[in-house]
Amino acid sequence: MSSGRQQVTGNVNSFNSWAHYNNIVNISTGQDAERHQIIQWLSPLEPQQRHEGVRTDRLDSVGNWVLETNEFGKWCDTEDGCAEPVLFCYGNPGVGKTYLR
């Protein structure tokens, strides 16, 4: 009797864990599909692709002086609550604004 019950409980447990496992799989694939749909829906633009191109063509040593300016440092300092939130780097075409590292 007692061993029969144990067996039943064992089965129920294994069923539960199987169902649980299955749910996780469903949720995660469902979520990825939804994420993909949302991403498509939000915007047709693909800035990551352009970024890869810039990264490949960039010469890492060029323009590093900008990263060392006080203006950039202050803007970047995430703990500084008083820092002005907007930084505008300007220059003529071809000076390398896109390629700052």
Add this chain to the structure above:
Amino acid sequence: MIDSLCDQAAGKDIAVVGLYCDFLAQQEQSATSMLGAILKQLVNRGEIPGHTRVAFQKAKREFGGRGLRLSEMVEVLKKAIVSLHRIFVCIDALDELAPKYRLEFLESLQEIVQVSSNMRVLLTGRPHIGEEVMEYFNKAVRIPISPTQGDIKSYLEMRLKRDTTPKAMDPQLRADIMRVIPEKISEM
């Protein structure tokens, strides 16, 4: 810039997103699709923000997934940003956005920045749009970008190394290139 910020943000709860404006894509680069591209990178990064999901499900029911209007996009983006610790948004070549969209975009960005103390924005562009930027962000910090002599020389060396017709090069020509071009550029 994006990569430097990413290096800095690595392992911390800081989002770094980037946008590139392009003359050739002016039609599709509206204020709404630009803001959408910011949100898209946040969705890609981790958990789908709750309000974004709700807006998506609502849109899907209403008209087979119609896109958000600009005002709706601004609201959804604000809510997604609030839940972040920090966010850096880098926008390259603002002058390449169509003028109509550019003003809408700057206005929307201003609205978002005003309520998001955890947000930093980097804009790059040609000098003539400086006035426009200052209209929306009158305290924006400005940095003029021009290559240093060292930058120009490194760039020339790289280009010469990748020369597709190296036979046409001789030491004298190389020396002239390395001397004359940096001089001319600094006169510009």
